[in-house]
Amino acid sequence: MPAEVSLDSLEEGAILADDVLDSRQNVLLRSGTTVTRAHVSLIRRRGIDSVTVRTPEDAVAEEAASDPARIADAVRRQEIVFSKTHDNELMSAIYRAARVHIEAGNLPPG
Amino acid sequence: MVAAKLKDIVGSIDALPTLPSVVSRVNELVDDPNASAGDINEVISHDMALSSKILKLVNSAFYGFPRRISSITHAVVILGFQTVRNIALSAFVLDAFDSEELPFGYRNFWIHSVGVGVAANAIGQRQGIPVGDDAFMCGLLHDIGKLVVHQYLPDDFAKVLDRANAEGTTLVQAEVGILPADHAEVGALLMEQWQLPEKMVSVLRYHHRPERVPEEAGKLTATVHAADILVRALLIGSGGDQKIPVISEKVWTELGLSEEVLPELMKDISADMGKVEAFIELVQGSSTAK
Numbered sequence: 432m433p434a435e436v437s438l439d440s441l442e443e444g445a446i447l448a449d450d451v452l453d454s455r456q457n458v459l460l461r462s463g464t465t466v467t468r469a470h471v472s473l474i475r476r477r478g479i480d481s482v483t484v485r486t487p488e489d490a491v492a493e494e495a496a497s498d499p500a501r502i503a504d505a506v507r508r509q510e511i512v513f514s515k516t517h518d519n520e521l522m523s524a525i526y527r528a529a530r531v532h533i534e535a536g537n538l539p540p541g
Numbered sequence: 542m543v544a545a546k547l548k549d550i551v552g553s554i555d556a557l558p559t560l561p562s563v564v565s566r567v568n569e570l571v572d573d574p575n576a577s578a579g580d581i582n583e584v585i586s587h588d589m590a591l592s593s594k595i596l597k598l599v600n601s602a603f604y605g606f607p608r609r610i611s612s613i614t615h616a617v618v619i620l621g622f623q624t625v626r627n628i629a630l631s632a633f634v635l636d637a638f639d640s641e642e643l644p645f646g647y648r649n650f651w652i653h654s655v656g657v658g659v660a661a662n663a664i665g666q667r668q669g670i671p672v673g674d675d676a677f678m679c680g681l682l683h684d685i686g687k688l689v690v691h692q693y694l695p696d697d698f699a700k701v702l703d704r705a706n707a708e709g710t711t712l713v714q715a716e717v718g719i720l721p722a723d724h725a726e727v728g729a730l731l732m733e734q735w736q737l738p739e740k741m742v743s744v745l746r747y748h749h750r751p752e753r754v755p756e757e758a759g760k761l762t763a764t765v766h767a768a769d770i771l772v773r774a775l776l777i778g779s780g781g782d783q784k785i786p787v788i789s790e791k792v793w794t795e796l797g798l799s800e801e802v803l804p805e806l807m808k809d810i811s812a813d814m815g816k817v818e819a820f821i822e823l824v825q826g827s828s829t830a831k
Binding site for chain 2: 509533
């Protein structure tokens with residue numbers, strides 16, 4: 432799970448887990464950004480005292496999410512879930528999109 | 542009247558979870574035009590445990606505020622009365638039921654429910670449906686009738702689950718002829734008993750029959766109906782069955798859904814699921830404590 436860290440503990444190279452917003456809710460830095468020294472200064476100037484970053488556990492989870500065996504298992508479960516709805520056009524559209532989404536590594540939370 | 546109906550269904554309403562007086566009072570204040578943020582703070586602050594859960598949810602990634610919200614008054618000013626009422630209700634309900642031995646897993650149940658809240662919110666935002674914060678709340682609560690049935694009619698609920706698995710149907714199909722009322726109706730009656738807004742009651746009652754919902758709750762019900770189906774399609778949590786209900790064509794049209802928009806919606810849902818860990822943690826806390 433991503434962790435909230437104070438600006439004093441924020442290190443270069445950390446990856447942001449959430450967008451960093453200013454006081455007007457404008458996005459300063461996008462989630463996924465690798466933090467540089469300039470970013471830390473920017474965040475400090477805007478008076479923001481903490482941000483959320485990815486932890487090593489998040490990286491492990493991401494790796495697991497790209498695990499082909501887990502994806503194959505999820506695809507099999509999807510086939511069972513949709514086994515009685517193939518004659519419905521709208522459900523077929525949902526199935527196709529959901530399958531592509533899972534095959535791209537977007538596995539459900541455990 | 543509602544109490545009598547619930548009694549007919551579950552045999553006794555005495556043991557049903559009652560809405561805590563704090564949440565009930567907050568619910569009244571939401572409808573009171575003279576109420577202030579200070580009034581809500583005064584009511585909630587008397588319950589330290591609830592206050593701390595509310596602040597934990599308010600400060601979670603789901604709401605995404607850059608600065609920490611440290612008081613209930615501050616939360617009300619920033620989020621509004623209705624949202625704080627909904628968060629108070631979430632904080633209570635995630636911990637209100639006996640979690641033991643739910644056959645498909647109490648945590649799975651709540652991951653599905655939180656997922657439907659997330660998906661309803663995402664549909665509302667991406668499709669420009671004016672459902673506001675109620676979308677998340679209604680998604681979170683939509684299947685609460687299943688917990689009531691499991692707790693008070695455990696043998697019948699076990700039969701429903703067995704039938705759904707054996708015949709390869711959805712749970713709501715398997716409930717017909719076994720339960721005196723389906724989980725949607727039971728959930729709606731509980732919401733009525735708790736004197737929650739009529740719109741929420743309607744969403745719970747009609748989420749499997751959106752064609753029949755009264756107009757004032759139409760968009761919210763449509764959103765939750767579609768959210769339930771998308772969350773099942775993405776295998777998020779479990780509603781107790783392995784089959785997916787067919788989406789209502791009326792809902793598909795009303796929400797402006799299309800094959801083109803589905804991939805974007807699914808990305809929104811997966812991304813937002815990463816922000817609701819604080820809600821799931823409340824469930825974990827309750828299930829390990831019991």
